[in-house]
Amino acid sequence: MNRYPLWKYLLILFVILLGMVYALPNLYVPDPAVQVSGQSSATVIDQQLLDQMEQALKDEGIEYFGAESNGENALIRLKERDQQLPAKRVIQRALGSDYVVALNLAPTTPEWLAALGAQPMKLGLDLSGGVHFLLEVNIDEAVGKRMESAVREIRGAMREEKLRYHTVKLEGGTIVSKFRTEEERDEANRILRRDFRDLTTQLTTDGGLFTIRSNMSESAIREVEDYALNQNLVTLRNRVNELGVSEPIVQRQGRNRVMVELPGVQDTAEAKRIIGKTANLEFRLEAEEQNVVTAEKFEFLNDKSRFPDAWLERTVVITGDHVSNASASFDENGFPQVNITLDSDGGARMHRVSRKNIDRRLGVLFIEYKTRTTYTTNEKGEQVATSERYVEKKIISLATIRSALGKTFRITGLDNPRESSELALLLRAGGLAAPMYFVEERTIGPSLGAENIALGVKSVTIGMAMVLLFMLVYYRVFGIFANVALAFNLVIMVAAMSMLSATLTLPGIAGIVLTVGMAVDANVLIFSRIREELANGLPPQSAINAGYDRAFVSILDANLTTLIVAVILYAVGSGPVQGFAVTLSIGILTSMFTAILGTRALVNLVYGGRTINKVWI
Template identity: 60%
Template sequence: MNKFPIWKYLLILLIVSLGVVYSLPNIYAPDPAIQVSGSSASFAPTQATLDTVSKRLDELGIEHFGEELSEKNILVRLKNQDDQMRARREVEAALGENYVVAVNLAATTPEWLQNMGATPMSLGLDLAGGVHFLMEVDTPKVLKDTIDSLEQQLKREIRKNNLRGVTVRAGADGMRVTAKNEDLRETVYSLMRKEMTEVLLERFDENGVFGIKATLSEQFIREKEDYAVNQNLTTLRNRVNEIGVAEPLVQRQGRNRIVVQLPGIQDASDAKKILGKTANLEFRLEAGKGARLSQKEKFPFRNERDQAYFGGAELERQVLVYGKNVMSASATFDPQTSSPQVSITLDGDGATQMSRGTRSNIGRRMGVLFIEYKPVTRIIKDAEGNDITKVDMVAEKEVISLATIQAALGKNFVITGLDSPQEASELALLLRAGALAAPMTYVEERTIGPSLGAENIALGVKSVQIGLALVLIFMLVYYKVFGIFANVALAGNLILIVAVMSMLGATLTLPGIAGIVLTVGMAVDANVLIFSRIREELKNGMPIQSAIKSGYDRAFVTILDANLTTLIVAVILYAIGSGPVKGFAVTLSVGIMTSMFTAIMGTRALVNLSFGGRQLKKLWI
């Protein structure tokens, strides 16, 4: 009785061994480092950039080593973490605004562990330091642009059907259409019902005026808002990932807000520079000579040479196709002239709109308007006269191409007029990752220094150590030999938690450390139930071997129920919680599953090895 087959012991040994291997990388403290990356594709770091960085650090007397140059960035390791911020400021000043310099932590995991896929846990913003932004998507602008687009669509249909005596005016929440008589109104009403299924129509009569009030449906508004937020979410994720920020967090919060956390970046202005590097395109026809001022806009050229030659371009206000319709963009070369260009592929709606807009305008010129949103900081005063920093996203619009339409365009075409392959690559990147559906404003921003992150780590580790020590002492005093088994299982549980989180690529946060502390206390709960049941059976006169078996068998159902309900709560917390709550839920969930294994199978294996199959007169429990 109370003996495991050999394969069970081997399985437990294998799992624990793998846990030790995959948790090992976390004992190798990362080196403080600075990371240098270009602010655009035109400024990719080179060997000369690395030489400038090394020279500047040598002049400052900052010890550094292990310089690494890759296609995207430069990583320089430092001897002292206290030198990080100083090194970042000085290197940034030496390189200029064309490069982004951030503090980082460089992994020191041995190569043999890396070859096995073993990596340390990532540290969250509260432990690694960095910047936190809460951004709000300007969804009212999305709705306004939609209404303006519907207004232009309706006017085209009215002209196409030669309906005279109809006036269309767009407002904040919809359109107001008036007709000179009731029959004309009914004709327009039927036309709008057929062509504009997304609006709600309501007839009205006022002082002899026959009108129609058109408003967007609530469902359509939510769809438009969701699209704008999700599109901007994808934009920010792609852009941050392309820049090379370590372990960024970009996620939606509420109806129209987005949280951005960039560990390792300490200067909010640098972070805004990264987030501000988003772009969009608009394809518009060149305005005719007789076009009224209300129908056209004038824009400068992106290329100074074209600016001097053309003196700017006048384009129609009506947009043929937006950048959001761009499915893919890649930098290529013109096979005839070898000049750089960007190959564009539009989605279905974009291809249809482009075809409609160009097939009847062959011979006219079409402009490609490049729109880049940049943060502009201004100081305003609140009601009490205090200075408040406000950051607005301002759109800079420039024409990058103005070419004659030779034939009707469709799904695929190219943009020319670019200066260099680097500019083509940058534009392709921004189009792939930077089609903002709506501008965004900064609602909140915070900066967490690396020293505060190090203090959080130290306090978190100390709390785990104190909690672990108290539990170990209690189990030893109260359960004697069986307390030793529980303590061994508890140590194995901590190892497995760290190993599983490292293998999953989970990010460790301060609430996550709190989850580990809670798990330390909960991990022995199962053993307390088992050992208490064994004591009761022994008091009732049951033989020792039978008492041990009964204790594990009868307590199992109770342990499973308790842990399963806690796991369900942890899953719910992860599903609906924000970042800190998710961090707590992850470690709690992992801790529950590993503690079930170590508390039941782990301690049972130790008990069976020590007492299984033996004739015992007394049990120290």
């Protein structure tokens, strides 16, 4: 009676040792650091660039104690956290706008622990901070795209009605349609009022020509704004999910801004590059040699690295919005490529255009909206930063159409596998309906202050101390068993959260405090049952055995109902509520293990297989 087989003792010991190993990284405080990576995933961070950054920090008197680079990004460790922002400004000024400079926390976990996959638990914005981005959506660009599309549709409608027009073009945000006769203008106005109800028209006469000036109505502009912002919100959420960030916050702020908060994020430079990119593609045909190339119908793109002096039609075959799936792979020669699947509309357009343009070259244009920061010195000798927005267009493929294309095809000509993976990620997440620019970026400290954080840790300490004291005084030797199990319960709980990459928040700390109390509830039920069995005259060994066996059903029911509530809280709650639900759920599972198996193993080791007349309980 009251004996465990050897395998059960070994299982409990293994779980405890595993918990100690994976909880250990949380004792190593990360170093404040600045991380640098390229705007493009193909950018190489070499030793020369690392030396340039170190020299810039030395010139400004900023102390650091470590600089490392793996070719894709560089990490410079600083001695004080308040040196991060000055170091970031110095490095950004030294390197220019072709590099992403972001604040980071460099892990100090020993290599042998990291090799086992042991990483410290992520802390939420309210504990150790994270990254806060505020992005502004360029609504004017979204409205401009809609107006450009309307120009093409108006021309098509005029041709279908066999109505002759002089010119139809976009001038300063207004669609200007000119006709030679008043009758043609009136007929065109009738068509616009019938088929383009989002436009308001104004009839004028200009240079002997009869003119219609069309502008988008206020309600239509508001509809475009809402669509662009909502589409960008969905895209950003998809991109954040691709990054694997726990409990992110992506929400609208005001009329044209989006706030993104990434708690516990480790690679802020990667997050900024992925979130900030406008990953949209445009598929355009190259100009034919016999065409008269004009800036109105064609666009000259001078991409010196791959396809110099290319003229592409301004008319877009399809955009990245029609991409339903994208995956990175390698072609038959081992070069990186992206396999693309279009939706039904995009596939039909691609098939129709490619079927009519066999042996012509189709260009794949990658468009990014970037911000360039320049520094000037004012009259007081202070460095003033000025941001300038610009558009960068790059041809990533220019291949000859050999046969009609369908819904699936591939993009080749990429520099490396990382670039193909990043492009596939951005395309899977969806294209942005309008470009976005960073207007604010900061690393957030504890939102509730260091005092509240200290109080949170203090509450766990005091709560656990009081529970340990009560169990020790009230249950004596069995109280020692419960206290040992409780200590291991916290260790295993922290290890489980670290292994699951769960984010610990202040509500999560409240869940830990609650778990401390719930963990001993099971032992209280068991020990009370043992006391009852002893009072009923059972021998000590039989009373111990009966106490554990008969209390198990009650413990299981109580914990199961609490676990169901925790799961519901996680499913329907927001970030803080989810943080509480996560720690509560993990705590319930670990306390079941330590309070039942753990204490039973200690009791069996002390009392099992012995003849005893009295137990201290």
